[in-house]
Amino acid sequence: MTVTTDSVRSALEQEPAPAKVESHLHPAGSFDVADHEVPTGREEIWRFTPLKRLKGLHADAEFMRSATSCTWNTPEGVRIEGVSGDEARALRGLSGLVPNTRWAARVLAEVPASLLIDVPADTEVPEPIVVDLDGEDVSVTEAGHVAMRFGAHSKAIVVLNHTGSSTIAAVVEIAVGDGADVTVVSIQDWADDAVHLSHHQARVGRDATYKHAAISFGGDLVRMDANVTYDGPGGSAELLGLYFADAGQHIEHRIFADHTAPRTKSHAVYKGALQGEKAHTVWVGNVLIRKVAEGIETYEENRNLVLTDGCQADSIPNLEIETGEIEGAGHASATARFDDNQLFYLQSRGVSEQEAQRLVVHGFFNDLIRQVGVPSIEDRLLTTVEAELAKNVLKDVGSLAAFGSDD
Amino acid sequence: MSKLVITDLHVTVDTEDGPKEILKGVTLTIKEGETHAIMGPNGSGKSTLAYSIAGHPKYTITGGSVTLDGQDVLSLSVDERARAGLFLAMQYPVEVPGVSVSNFLRTAKTAIDGEAPKLRTWVKDVNGALERLNLDPSFGTRSVNEGFSGGEKKRHEIAQLELLDPKVAVLDETDSGLDIDALKIVAEGVNRFREREGKGVLLITHYTRILRYIEPDYVHVFVDGKVAESGGKELADQLEAEGYDRYLSAAR
Ligand SMILES: Nc1ncnc2c1ncn2[C@@H]1O[C@H](COP(=O)(O)OP(=O)(O)O)[C@@H](O)[C@H]1O
Ligand SMILES: [Mg+2]
Numbered sequence: 001m002t003v004t005t006d007s008v009r010s011a012l013e014q015e016p017a018p019a020k021v022e023s024h025l026h027p028a029g030s031f032d033v034a035d036h037e038v039p040t041g042r043e044e045i046w047r048f049t050p051l052k053r054l055k056g057l058h059a060d061a062e063f064m065r066s067a068t069s070c071t072w073n074t075p076e077g078v079r080i081e082g083v084s085g086d087e088a089r090a091l092r093g094l095s096g097l098v099p100n101t102r103w104a105a106r107v108l109a110e111v112p113a114s115l116l117i118d119v120p121a122d123t124e125v126p127e128p129i130v131v132d133l134d135g136e137d138v139s140v141t142e143a144g145h146v147a148m149r150f151g152a153h154s155k156a157i158v159v160l161n162h163t164g165s166s167t168i169a170a171v172v173e174i175a176v177g178d179g180a181d182v183t184v185v186s187i188q189d190w191a192d193d194a195v196h197l198s199h200h201q202a203r204v205g206r207d208a209t210y211k212h213a214a215i216s217f218g219g220d221l222v223r224m225d226a227n228v229t230y231d232g233p234g235g236s237a238e239l240l241g242l243y244f245a246d247a248g249q250h251i252e253h254r255i256f257a258d259h260t261a262p263r264t265k266s267h268a269v270y271k272g273a274l275q276g277e278k279a280h281t282v283w284v285g286n287v288l289i290r291k292v293a294e295g296i297e298t299y300e301e302n303r304n305l306v307l308t309d310g311c312q313a314d315s316i317p318n319l320e321i322e323t324g325e326i327e328g329a330g331h332a333s334a335t336a337r338f339d340d341n342q343l344f345y346l347q348s349r350g351v352s353e354q355e356a357q358r359l360v361v362h363g364f365f366n367d368l369i370r371q372v373g374v375p376s377i378e379d380r381l382l383t384t385v386e387a388e389l390a391k392n393v394l395k396d397v398g399s400l401a402a403f404g405s406d407d
Numbered sequence: 408m409s410k411l412v413i414t415d416l417h418v419t420v421d422t423e424d425g426p427k428e429i430l431k432g433v434t435l436t437i438k439e440g441e442t443h444a445i446m447g448p449n450g451s452g453k454s455t456l457a458y459s460i461a462g463h464p465k466y467t468i469t470g471g472s473v474t475l476d477g478q479d480v481l482s483l484s485v486d487e488r489a490r491a492g493l494f495l496a497m498q499y500p501v502e503v504p505g506v507s508v509s510n511f512l513r514t515a516k517t518a519i520d521g522e523a524p525k526l527r528t529w530v531k532d533v534n535g536a537l538e539r540l541n542l543d544p545s546f547g548t549r550s551v552n553e554g555f556s557g558g559e560k561k562r563h564e565i566a567q568l569e570l571l572d573p574k575v576a577v578l579d580e581t582d583s584g585l586d587i588d589a590l591k592i593v594a595e596g597v598n599r600f601r602e603r604e605g606k607g608v609l610l611i612t613h614y615t616r617i618l619r620y621i622e623p624d625y626v627h628v629f630v631d632g633k634v635a636e637s638g639g640k641e642l643a644d645q646l647e648a649e650g651y652d653r654y655l656s657a658a659r
Contacts, residue, residue: 340464345501345551348461349515349571350489359514363505363550 029098033109036102045101048282048314050250053221055141057169057197058103063110066144067137068166070115075125078156079118088114091147095173096229097201104199107143107171114145117158121151121177128157128376135166138193143169148184152177152205157374160186162196163218170198174212178205178232183213185374189384190218198224204264206232213372214270216243216251217384223252230261230293239268239300241283242368242381244388245311247276255300256286259293268300271368273361274311275392285317285331294325304335305364307357308392358389409492409574409607410476411437411460417470418452418459426467429455431632433471437575439605442621444643446612447629448651453611454498456629457579460609461495462488475575490519492574496564496581502552508563509533509547512570519571536566539599541592558589565596575607576600582617594620615647630654 030036038059039046051058074080083091092108099105119125131146150156154177176182188196196219204210208231216222228237237257245251257266272281285300304313317331338357346356362385369381418430429452437443447453459466460473462485473480475491483491503511512533517523524532534544540562552560561581568576578597582590598621600606610621618626618640626642628635628651635654636642 339501341501342503344461344463344485345497345503346511346515347485348489348495348497349511349567350486350518351514352486352518353484355514355518356486359506359511360503363503366505 029100031093031099031105031108033102033105036099036105038102045254048284049223049252050221053195053250054197055167055195057141057143057167057195058101060106061141063106063143063169064140066142067140068133068135068142068144068164068168070131070133072131073127073129075127075129077120077123078125078129079116080129080131081116082113083116084113087116088112088145091116091173092145093173094147094149094175095201096203096231097171097173097199101199103169103197104171107145107169111143111145114147117146117148119148119150119154119156121154123151123154123156125154125156128159128374130159130161132161132163133166135162135164135168135190135194138165138167138195141167144171146170146172148172148174150174150176150180150182153179155181157183158185159374159377160184162186162188162190162194165191165194167195168197170196172198172200174200174202174210176202176204176208176210176235179207180205181209183211183374185213185215185372185377186224187377188214188216188219188222188224190222192218192220194219194222196222196224200224200226202226202228202237204228204230204235204237206261207234209236211238211240211373213240213242214253215241215372215381216253217388219249219251221250223250223254225254225256227256227258228266229258230264233261233263235261236265237267238371239266239270240368240371241268241270241272242365242372243270243272243281244385245272245274245279245281246388246391247310248278250280250282252282254282254284254286256288257298257300259287259289259296259298262293263295264293265296266298266300269368269371270302271304271365272302272313273305273307273364273388274313275307275388277310279311280314281312282314283316283333285333287319287329287331289319289321289323289326289329291322294323295327297327297329299328299330301332303333303364305361306335306337307361361385361389408476409439409605411493411575411607411609412474413460413471414473415471416456416459416468416473418455419467419469420455420465421467428469429466429632430459433633435609435627435634437607437609439607441625442601442608442610442623443625443627444610444612444618444623444640445627445629446615446643446646448655449613451629452632453629454579455632457495457498457577457609457611460488460577461485461493486518489571489573494568494571494573494576496561496568496576496578498579498581498583500552500555500560500564502550504550504553506551507548508551511551512567515567515571532570536569539569540566540596541589542566557584558586561585561593562589562596565593568600569596572603574605575609577609577611579611580613581610582612582614590617591620597621615643618643628654630657
């Protein structure tokens with residue numbers, strides 16, 4: 001199904017066009033699908049992604065009738081529902097997103113309905129809003145659009161929980177109102193065969209606080225772009241990521257903090273573990289500090305822990321600075337195997353090699369899990385890390401001491 | 408019973424120019440209840456000896472033997488050595504981010520004893536050990552050695568010694584970098600350990616200072632990868648007065 005996007009575009013055209021940026025990493029956007037060629041894989045933004053395994057999602061795969069069930073809770077004061085027609089159309093571009101890929105342009109133009117999460121101004125949502133997406137048929141290629149709108153000074157946590165088998169392209173647009181405090185967690189706990197291409201675009205209001213956490217364990221190919229722009233000064237974005245790639249998996253996370261306003265902050269921490277033949281992870285951390293963005297602070301960090309031979313972790317921080325007036329900008333990127341000295345230290349206290357490795361991996365992720373700051377999913381993340389470890393590091397260990405139950 | 412016997416131990420490390428011999432035939436016996444001090448200049452191979460006994464993968468044993476109560480230590484993995492009753496307090500304790508001290512201690516105790524400690528007494532034991540070493544109970548929730556000062560790291564090593572209760576403790580320069588108050592606290596911890604039945608201690612140090620608080624039964628001068636001279640504690644006084652020069656010129 002095709003819907004026109006004229007209304008969206010004309011609305012956007014009335015806004016002053018942002019200063020043009022010369023950057024091969026941030027190709028110019030357009031709502032018109034015809035403006036985007038089918039990628040070849042040589043483009044900067046596609047060079048790591050094994051396009052063949054995307055089943056045409058990046059190109060012209062039919063967006064079929066969804067085979068992924070979508071259920072949610074509705075805490076008091078929140079409106080959550082599937083909307084279509086004019087209402088859905090009006091939500092396209094809610095986050096300021098102007099698609100820079102063919103697939104995202106297609107999602108905005110062609111997907112008939114949107115899931116709207118609407119939190120009114122001044123509303124503090126008492127419990128996390130949890131949206132469960134459970135895929136039932138990996139042979140169905142499909143697409144989805146989620147629009148989250150958080151009113152000024154609202155406070156909410158949204159968890160998108162992906163399980164089962166899907167082949168899905170998803171655009172998630174997030175508008176964080178002035179002074180709002182918003183956490184969006186996306187858990188990719190797919191079955192082994194899932195293919196998930198997603199773009200999360202957030203617009204952070206003046207003095208607002210936005211936290212985004214991308215957590216990827218399952219799937220054959222998972223690629224997520226988590227982007228942020230700022231609607232006014234004083235906005236702050238924390239971009240967190242945790243991933244665990246097994247044999248044959250491709251997990252790719254890209255972030256883009258586009259400092260479009262002065263005195264804004266971005267802080268990104270992505271941590272990954274890899275195990276098994278041809279486990280491949282990619283992290284690309286783009287930060288752009290525009291001319292207007294004086295007095296900003298940015299820090300981004302990616303750490304990878306390689307548990308076995310045969311894995312590949314690509315890690316590319318990319319900081320582009322167009323103003324000299326910044327408070328602080330830094331990045332760190334490291335990919336390492338187990339530290340012999342850490343393992344030796346633990347083993348010299350009687351702890352077996354496998355148990356020592358397990359402690360180190362849990363330790364590696366622990367702070368990050370705490371930073372996500374959603375108690376109801378902390379235990380689940382610890383359990384999932386444990387299950388991932390059981391596949392390799394712990395495969396010969398029979399019993400495990402209780403972990404994480406610090407008295 | 409606890410008897411550590413080191414016989415003609417030869418150890419190399421891999422360097423860019425091939426293996427380099429660091430230990431050149433070390434022979435030493437520590438019987439139960441005995442404290443032996445090993446004193447030697449920097450670079451003489453003291454840490455190499457400690458690490459080799461504990462089984463650090465960086466070091467290659469090219470000759471000799473180490474036994475604990477007759478059991479061949481060198482054929483054991485690092486963790487098996489610890490479970491057999493060896494403990495190494497390291498010169499540079501390692502940071503393990505994200506692993507809390509209390510989780511670490513409980514995991515170690517469980518591994519050494521082969522069963523989880525009784526929760527009620529264990530919490531008391533841990534808090535008591537930390538307190539005796541002048542470490543705040545809040546250390547329990549901190550990551551192992553991360554952000555600890557040099558002195559806190561050393562005191563944390565001795566707290567582990569008390570809790571894990573090995574047969575033989577090798578203390579590698581536990582005294583270096585400590586101010587006098589911390590030195591006394593550490594020495595008291597070691598002395599409490601020595602008071603327990605049948606414990607052996609191999610106290611490696613660069614300075615004689617700690618020997619005023621921990622009185623050794625034997626002193627060995629360690630130079631160029633082997634024991635150059637052995638004697639009673641009067642040897643330490645002699646070293647204090649004369650330094651290592653005499654041994655160093657002899658080794659050249
Ligand atoms: N990887 C290495 N390559 C070359 N030499 C080394 C290496 N590791 C240790 N050594 C050498 O081994 C010797 C003994 O070191 P160490 O056991 O630490 O001495 P100590 O503890 O007595 O100061 C030193 O001369 C040191 O330089
Ligand atoms: Mg040393």
